[in-house]
Amino acid sequence: MSRQMCNRPGCGRGAIDEQGFCEVCDRQPLPVAHVTVSAARAPEPEPEPEPEPEQQRPARGGAGVGVAHVRPDPWYGLGLVDSDQAPEAPDVPLGSSDPVAEAHRFCAAPSCGQPVGRGHDGEPGRTAGYCPHCGTHFDFAQPDGLTIAGRYDVARVLGSGAYGAAYLAHDRNLATHVVLKALNKSVAKTARHERDVLVGLRHDSIVRILGYEHEGPHLVLEYVPGEPLSARDGDRLETLLAHGVRVLQALDYLHARGLLHCDVKPLNIIRFREEGPAGALDRVRLIDFGAVRSHTKDTGPVVAYTRAYAPPETDPEHLRPTPGFDLYGLGMTLREICRSRWTDRSAPGVDSLHLLLDRATDPERPWWRFVSARQFAEQLSGVIRQVVAAPPTRRQVARPSALFGSVPEPLHGGLGAARPLAHWVEAQPDEEALLRMPAPFSSPQPGDVAAALPAPLSDPDDPGVTGSAGGALAESRLALRRKDAASAAGQLAAAGLPDWHWLPDWYCGLIALADGSPKRAAAVLTQVRRALPGELIPHLALGLCAELRGDRAVALSHYGTVFDTTPALGAAGFGLARVLLLAGERARAVDVAEQLAKEFRYEREARVAAVRLRVMVLSEPGHPAPTEDDVARARAALPGLDVDEAAAAALRAEIQYAEFLRTHDRLKLSDAVRALGPHAPTEREYVALVDLANRLRPALRWRRPSRRRESVAERVIPVSEQRPAR
Known part of the structure; x- marks a missing residue:
């Protein structure tokens, strides 16, 4: 009989296993009707989670924004990290001569399982004897002398937890080492209930559960020769964060099957060396499933957990745990x-x-924490992208945002175009031919910023928020493009967004910008950045707000983060160049523009900006004039620009003015300004440019001869030279 195949777009090739999940993409197939509707779309979002209890998360209001969007690859951060520091594989531990710890001593009888060999009143417990409850013999003098179920020779105790001891044992049947997880009586029922599901788990970042032994009872797990996750000497930050993404992959796999681990901590994440075709790899696996429970079937509170890695005891997650319990850990x-x-x-x-x-670990606002492993991983991957952009990796990655649309406007503030002709028309020269002109560029206007920043897309992790208010938010966006802040605010109020979500803060920030208040905008957009630290769009928005407020240091920080991570967000590059030039760092500003010119979308504007930045003259004190080399480089780059003749003439005039400051050649400056005249749109502007050119010309100086030539009438002839009269 043929097996059912996965019908999800983007997969479509995996067989559906006996648990109803695709063997390739690890997701359930879509209903037939749903596939018909969505076949042309990218991978579908995960099924909606069950509604949380009322005390766990504030009631959600309906809101829809932008177009439907899903998160197809929240694990992309793994591709940014080089796995070049794989740890050495430790040797298999030898047998131990120490007795089994008292905390690990339980009766071996399946019907009993009571603690035995325990100490009382400060006296140690007996290592050998008989169970006082059922009379079964026990001997914990040496763990390597213990054989379980007739096939597992215990070599040593690996550790213990709330559910019993973990032993390293040699499996006689498979001739390999395994881990036996001894379960005490209180959890034996849960283990039997979940064993069939656990044995079926198959994931690279989850330890494989090989079987279940009634004696004890014991879970039989794959032995991973590694060490608990920790930071080793030489580990880079991105390496540790990549292990976090791998654990999130495992949790996403587990949660999709309705299971919760409930004890995520460093001791339960084994870091090990894996040999592959490309060499040794640094990998992790999630272990110790003694606390695993069903998300849907187990409705009681969590009774055993590691306090340091669990939400506060008053947290709603303890009463009815969700995937958020594992994400907090x-x-x-x-x-x-x-x-x-x-x-x-x-x-x-x-x-x-x-x-x-x-x-992720907010102790007071459980509704604000991450609700899915994919949501957590998207932001964590974004953080990795920011980390690897720095030396020594210097890896820049252009990637569409999962939550925001594109930013089509470069917001160059005039840097990416020639100086307007009106600036030359209005220019006023002094006696030394120095020109008083408007500023060569400016920060984008707040209203233009509000209109250019992107609309959020639908949030796949909070479908209740992105459901029914799309019309009101679309009207709010239209009002922002018209720079009508009051109307935009009214439409936002009509949308009914919940105040716990980042979405209303984003719109409130845009409305504040449209209203001309970048300071108020920055206050609310900071909350968006706190909620989405892996996203670059909030960084860009805060950089623009800081520039508009005149806070160049903050603007430099935000712009630098975005541009260093991905120059594809051109608005950050132009903003960074503006701030650097105003800070007196002309060379760095030019370097930013030349790097931005490598991005096809912004090539034309960035190349123009690079020329202008070399020769731009600022009226602010403390800014040095362009050097001879700056002028020469700008003039050499001019023929290669894709601009019309009017823009080329304006650029030549700007270059010539920069040269004039060094050479004081008024004639060449006058000729450059006169060349602008034919491009003037009106006769008045043409006359103004010609008049400016004339005023810039050097003054004419008439040279008088040393002595005046005498006329014939004025010449006096000596008597001796006079001819005698006849």
Whole structure:
């Protein structure tokens, strides 16, 4: 009989296993009707999660924004990290001569499982004897003398937890080492209930559960020869974060099957060396499924967990745990292992990492934490992208945002075009021919910024937020493009967005910009950045707000983060060049423009900006004039620009004015300004340009001869030379 095949777009080739999941993409097939409607779209979003209890998350209002969008690859951060520091594989531990710890001593009888060999009143427990409950013999003198189920020879104790001991044992049947997880009586029922599902788990980042032994009972797991996840000497920050993404992949796989791990912590994540065709790889696996529970069937509170890596005991997650319980544990795990790598918040990506983990482990606002492994992984991958943009990796990645549309406007503020003709028409020369002119460029107007920043797309992790208010938000966007802040605010209020989501903050920030208040906009857009630390669009928006407020240091920080991560967001590059030039760093500003020119979308404007930045004259004190080399380079680049003759004439005039400041050649400057005349749209402007050119010409100086030539009538002839009269 043929097997059912996956019908999801983007996959369509995997067979559906006995649990109803695709063997390739690990997702359930779509209903037939749904496939018909969505066959032309990219990979579909995960099925909507069950509604959370009312006390866990504030009630959601309906809101729809932009076009439907899904998150097809939230794990892309893994492709940015080189796995070149694989740890050495440790040797298989030898047998131990130590007795089994008291905490690991339980009766071996399947019907009993009670603690045995325990100490009382400060006295140690007996290592050998008989169970006081059922009379079964026990001997814990040496673990390597213990054989379980007639086939597992225990070599040593690996550790213990709330559910029993973990042993390294040699499986006689398979001739390999395995891990036996001894379960105490209180969880034996849960283990039996879940064993069939656990045995079926297949994921590269999840330890494989090989079987279940009634004796004990014990779970039989694959032995991974590694060590608990920690930061080793030489580990780069992105390497540790990539392990976090791998664990999130495992959790996403687990949660899609309705299971929760409930004990995510460094000790339960084994870091090991994996040999592959390309060499040794640094990998991790999630282990210790003793606390695993069904998300849908187990409705009681969590009874056993590691307090340091679990939400506060008053948190709603303890009453009815969701995937958020595991995500909180991973957030605390990343805090622990990255502690020594994130002390300098000015380093690329480090501040974003702080914000990411602040959200993941917020102790007071459970509704604000991440709701899915994919949502967490998208932001974590974005943080990795910021980290690897710095030396020594210097890897820049252009990637469409999962939550925001594109930014089509370069917002160059005049840098990417020739100086307007009106500037020359209005120019006023002084006695030394120095021109008083409008500023050569400016920051984009707040209203233009509000209209240019992108609309958010639908949020695949909060479908309730992106459901029914799309019309009102579309009207709000239209009002922003008209720079009608009042109308945009009214439409936003009509949309009924929940105040706990980042979406209303984004729109409130745009409305504040349209209303001409970048300071108020920055305050609310900062909340968006806190919620989405892996996204670059909030960085760009905050950079623009800082520039509009005149805070160049903050603007430089935000623009630099975006541009260093991906120059494809051209508005950040132009903003960075503006701020650098105003700070007196002409060479760095030119370098930014030349790097931006490599992006096809902004090539024309960026090449013009590079020429202008070399020769631009600023009236602010403390800004040095362009050098001879700047002028020569600008003049050499001019013929290669894709501009019309009017723009070329304006650029030549700007270059000539920069040269005039050094040579004081008024005649050449006058000729350059006169060449603008034919491009004037009106006779008045033409006359003004000719008049300016005439005023710039050097003054004429008439040279008088040393002595005046006498006329014939005035010449006096000496008597001696006079002819005698006849």
